[in-house]
Amino acid sequence: MIDTPLDEIPKINASLHATFATRKTFPLAWRQHQLLQISRMLQDNHKALADSLYQDLGKPAFEVYTTELNVMIDRAILSAKRLPEWAAEKNLEGHPDIPPPQKKWKPRVTPTPKGAVLIISPWNYPLILSMQGTIGAIAAGCTVCLKLSEITPNFAGVMQRLLPQYLDQDALKVVCGGVPEVTKVLEQKWDHIFYTGHGSVARIIAAAAAKHLTPLTLELGGKSPVIVDPECDLELAAKRVLFGKLSNCGQLCVSPDYVLIPPSALAAFTEGLKKAYASCYPDGSLKSDSYARIINMQHFKRIKGLLDRTQGKVLMGGGIDEEERRIEPTVVLVKPGDVLLESETFGPILAIMEVEDTSAACQWISARDHPLVIYLFSKNEQIQKDVRKLTMSGNLVFNDTFMQLDVKVLPFGGVGESGYGRQVLQHTFECFSYDRTSVDIPAEAEQMVHLRYPPYTEHSFRSRMCSGFECAYSR
Structure with missing residues (x-):
């Protein structure tokens, strides 16, 4: 990875605005070609990309292909295919709320690109979270400045070369570097900013955007809880929760962060976790090729510090290999006020807290920031309805974890502290476009609208507005 010179960043901003002004990005054929080129790039260079993610994150190739590469190849192609439908002008002449005379005014809504946009991608899923926004922006007809994370330098270097x-x-321009570079990027005026990352950084980005009244999409995270109904299949629930926690070593915005469970179900659920762990890693996870590592030593020390400071009881795991930056999936039974319940762990730690029932779990969740996702394990439809009614979250998933991301037609995003705006396919296209309306009012409409002109009289008001009923103007 080569850091972008600071004095180049204003030039990048200016050039992207200039390109947009030419309307080069407007033709659908141009957009479709660029989208298919993204797919081609990923297919031609899949091994180099997978290798770079292993170097940066220790991410197993299986995870790279199933959760990033194949997903983005599919969505780039599908976006190109669906683009004419997404970008089509909408004719509202047939809308039931439009009076017959106005149908001749040709009311239209046209999805229109916002302009030169900035995408700031994170390090945890750098391929999907840089390309997903880029695909949507290109589909919408925008020009793009893509800021890649300096924390994954090998991946950033490959993309810097390939794009x-x-x-x-x-x-499309790529910016690489750390705080000075992203600070310089945020000083520029953009027509939309799409950021994925942490809430504390999002506040900085939002403040910078506010100076230019720039709209934002913020994909954040938070403490995504798991609610366990004691009547569910506890062994299966434990296996699926552990899967969500294992993915990318827990470095995932939708990773299950903590579990709320009645005391009667704790023992069986814990045994289910242990059984699932033994099945996934018969020789342990610290040396396994199927387990990623913590991204860097700073984050390793942060997660280790959480384990050092918790007052909870370790039920499973706890092993550490500092040289390899690996921490075993660790399950800790905690009480309210524990450090593991304070902020998003973003690592392989799963806290468990006992609650009386699912109603108490909903009260606990509702008293805190709205999470990106709530996971509920229950087949009881009334409990599902209660959780839906009594809580707020960006997503709600019943009886599994992580797999909601596989349903590509669903809008994905948070609420409140977990972010705002929606993405994936058409929803990402809609992030980077706006509905531009138009009407074409013919000369013959004058016979209907002539009463709008002064002088204003009771007769003209009655004729235009009252349609036979007594109106306030005459009182």
């Missing part, structure tokens, strides 16, 4: 080879360099 100019496959995509129109007038319409």
Whole structure:
């Protein structure tokens, strides 16, 4: 990865605005070609990309292909295919709320690109979280500045090399570097900013955007809880919760963060976790090729510090390999006020807290910031309805974890502290476009609208507004 010179960043901003002004990005054929080029880039260079993610994150190739590469190849192709439908002008002449005379005014809504946009991608899923926004922005007809994370330098270096080879360099620019570079980028005026990451950084980005009244999409995270109904299949629930926690070593915004469970179900659920762990890692996880590592030493020490400070009881795991930056999936039974319940762990720690029942779990969740996702394990439809009614979250998933991301037609995003705006396919397209309305009012409409002109009289008001009923103007 080569850091972008600071004095180049204003030039990048200016060039992207200039390209957009030419309307080069407007033709659907141009957009579709760029989208298919993204797919081609990922297919041609899949091994180099997978290798870079292993170097940066220790991410197993299986995870790279199933959760990032194959997903983005599919969505780039599908976006190109669906684009004419998404971008189509909508004719509202047939809308039931439009009076017959106004149907001749040709009311239209046209999805229109916002302009030159900024996408700031994170390090935890750097491929999908850089390309998903880019695909949506290109589909919408925008020019793109893509800021890649400096925390994954090998991946950023590969993308820095590949993107100019496959995509129109007038319409897409890459920025690499750390705090100075992103600070300089945020000083520029953009037409939309799409950020994925932590809430504390999001506040900085939102403040910078406010100076230019720039709209935002914020994909954040938070403490995504798991509610366990004691009547569910506890062994299966434990296996699926552990799967969500194992993915990318827990470094995932939708990773299950903590479990709320009645005391009667705790023993069986814990045994289910242990059984699932033994099945996934018969020789342990610290040396397994099927387990990623913590991204860097700073984050390793942060997660280890949580384990050092918790007052909870370790029920499973706890092993540490500092040289390899690996921490075993660790399950800790905690009480209210524990450090593991304070902020998002973003690592392989699963806290468990006992609650009386699912109603008490809902009260606990509702008293805190709205999470990105709530996971409920229950087949009881009334309990499902109660959780839906009594809580708020970006997503709600019944009887599994993580797999909601596989349903590509669903809008994905948070609420409140977990972010705002929605993405995936058409929803990402809609992030980077706006509904531009138009009407074409013919000369013959004058016979209907002539009463709008002064002088204003009771007769003209009655004729235009009252339609036979007594109106306030005459009182």
